[in-house]
Amino acid sequence: MALWNKLRESTQTMQAQLMAKKNELKSGAFRDASMAMCALVAAADGSVDPAERQRTASLIATNEVLQNFPAHDLQHRFDDYLGKLTTDFAFGKVGLLQTIGKVGKKPAEARAVIQIGIIIGGADGHFDDTEKAVVREACHAVGLNPAEFEL
Template sequence: STMQTQLVAKKNDLKSGAFRDASMAMCALVAAADGSIDPSERQRVAQLIATNEVLQNFDAVDLQRRFDENLNKLTADFA
C-alpha cells in the first residue's frame, strides 16, 4: 500500500521505457520464481496491467507483450 502510494505520487516521473521494461521483467521474475508459471499468475499480471494507475502510462497491449516475452525467455533459460 505504501509503495503503491509512492509510485502514484511519482506517476508523472515514471513514463520512461526503462521503468516500463523493468516493471514487466520484475513481474515475470516473480511469476516464475517458484519454477512454474501458473495461468493465475498470468491473469494477475493482466489485471495489474489493466488497473494499476502507474502502468496506465503505457499501452496495455505493449505491456502484456513485454511480460510474455520475459516469461518466454525465463521458460527457455531460467538462469
C-alpha cells in the same frame, strides 16, 4: 492475520508512493524494467501456472502507474519476458535482471520497479520466500539495499 494486514498496508503505502511519482515514471527503461520485474515475480519458483499469469497480467493492466504505457505493449513485453524464463529460467533471469539494472542510475525509477515487484508478490496475500529472493536480486541489480524494503 496480522501478517496479511501488514503486507496489505505496506503494498497500499507503496502504491501511494508510486502514484506520487507517476509523472516521473514514463521512460522506456522503466516500462521494460517493470515488466521484467513482474515476470520474475510471477515465475519466481521456476514455473508459471496459468492462474498466476492471469492474476499478474490483470494487476499490470489495472496498476495506475503502469497506465502511462499502452496496455497491449505492456502485455507483449510481459509475455516476452515470461517466455524467456520458461525457455531457460536461469539464463532468462540473468537477462531480466540486466534489464532491471538499466534503471539503477535513476533512483526514483529503481525504487518504483522494486515496489512494483513487492506489490505483485503480495497481491495474493502471501509474499513468499522465492518471490522475496528475486526482488532482493533485483535490488542488487539496481544498487539498492534490500533492507530498505524489509527484504
